[in-house]
Amino acid sequence: MRSQVVIIGGGPSGLLLGQLLHRKGIDAVVLERKTRDYVLGRIRAGVLETGLVTLMREAGVADRMDAESIVHDGTVIAYGEDQFRVDFVETTGESVVVYGQTELTRDLYDAREACGAKTLFEVDNVVINGADSDAPYVTFTHEGSEKRIDCDFIAGCDGFHGVSRQTIPLTVRTEYEKVYPFGWLGLLSDTPPVHEELIYSNSERGFALCSQRSWTRSRYYIQCSLSDHAEDWSDQMFWDELRRRLPAETAAKLVTGPSIEKSIAPLRSFVTEPMRWGRLFLCGDAAHIVPPTGAKGLNTAASDIHYLYHGLMQFYEEKDSEGIDRYSEKALARIWKAERFSWNTTMMLHRFPDMNGFDLKMQRADLEFLRDNADAQRVFATNYVGLPF
Incomplete structure (x- = not known):
């Protein structure tokens, strides 16, 4: 079998790259270790920067996002x-834009199936x-x-635990990491959000976040110990603790209900350099991870896809390798700024x-400076809505 590009990983970044390439007539095969249902069962954030929204439209998969998403003009x-x-x-x-990552991934899968692009599921032993x-x-x-695909390029979109990053020799790559001493306990519920925009809360009991997937489905988080387990927390315990971490006025408006899903995610910052080795390009979690504070995970993956897509298009359409030669440099320059924002x-x-x-x-001084200073708010907002590609 032969393909111009092999994409390892059938999550949103790999699917978005595949769809963008398909619309330019560039052949790409997607290899996914799990089933489609498994991928769509993952619960992930859904705050989309302007750049990702633009890429979805360019890929021709934005109709449902544009119709059903919620636009946020600010945050609390x-x-x-x-x-x-x-x-x-x-x-x-x-x-x-608030639009669940699961729904975005579903749209990309549906588009890929509709155009007949090749996706192989339950693929093992990838080398x-x-x-x-x-x-x-x-x-x-x-x-x-056993199968083999010959290709021009390989896009490693297979996450932190995938084979792509591990393929780059340790003598070539350098890894930077900060592990935070806590996690986020998240609860998903079919309840109306407590506020029309996200609320990030600093409490003496720990951090809390009020977010949403729709006007009828909410996602809430509380900072927890890394030794905790989701099953240790009953729904009532979670709701009680969340209320304690919110201003009383907000807590009084909280509508509770049974959880659809509860899970704990550890927090880390991670970057590997370079993001390219020969004909292999790392994208998304294969190359970098950010804490979920500020919702940069999916959006940093999208910026990688932007640079790689345009580099490949330049190579195939103009016979010019400048874009792919500078992929790692361009991607990392933006990634480190997103890492700084998420860390800060x-x-x-x-x-x-x-x-x-x-x-x-x-x-406290940081929070009050942000509250009182227009320039500080502009810097925060500029990073939150997404730095330009």
Whole structure:
């Protein structure tokens, strides 16, 4: 089998790249380790930057997103009983869109099936061969037999635990990581959101986030210990703790209900350099992870796809390798800025176990400076709605 591009990983970044390439007549095969239903069963955030919204439209898969998404023109930041709003439109002229990652992925799968593009599910034993040569190929097991695809390029969109990053020799790559001493316990419920926009709350009991998937489905998070397990928390325990971490006025409006899903996610910052080795390109979680504070995970993957897509298009349409040659440089320049924003916002809103009185005063000063300073709000909003590609 031969394809111009092999995409390893059938999550949103791999599917988006495949759809963009298909519309330009560039052949791409997607290899996914799990089933479609498994991929669509993952619960992920759904705050989309302007750049990702534009890419979805360019890929021709934005109709349902445009019809059903919720536009957020700002966000609320609370601390203790105080809260203030950062207005994105007033400070940057841009908004963000709330549209669940599961729905976005479903739209991409439906579009891929409709156009007859090739996706192989339940693929095992993937091995990337010859990535540092002019003739790379991928071998794998599918439906009980060994398969091989020869290609021009390989896009590694297979996440932190995938084979793509591990294929790059340790003598070539450098990894940077910060592990945070807490996690987020998330609860999904069919209840109306407590507020029309997201609320990020700094509490003496720990961080909390009120978010939404629709006007009838909410997603809430509370900071928790890494030793906790989701099953340790009953729904009632979760709702009670969430109320304690919100201003009383907001807590009084909270509508509770049975959980659809509960899970705990650890927080880390991670970047590997470079994001290209020969004909292999890393995208999304295969190359970098951000804390969920600020909703940058899916959006940083989208910026990778933007740079790789345009680089491949330049290569095939103009016979010019400048775009792919500079892929890692361009992607990393934006990634590190997103990492800084996510790290800084995490530090500002969470309670760390070793914080002393001075640390707490500095955190309070950060929050009040953001509350009172228009330039600080503009910087925050500029990062939140997404830096330009």
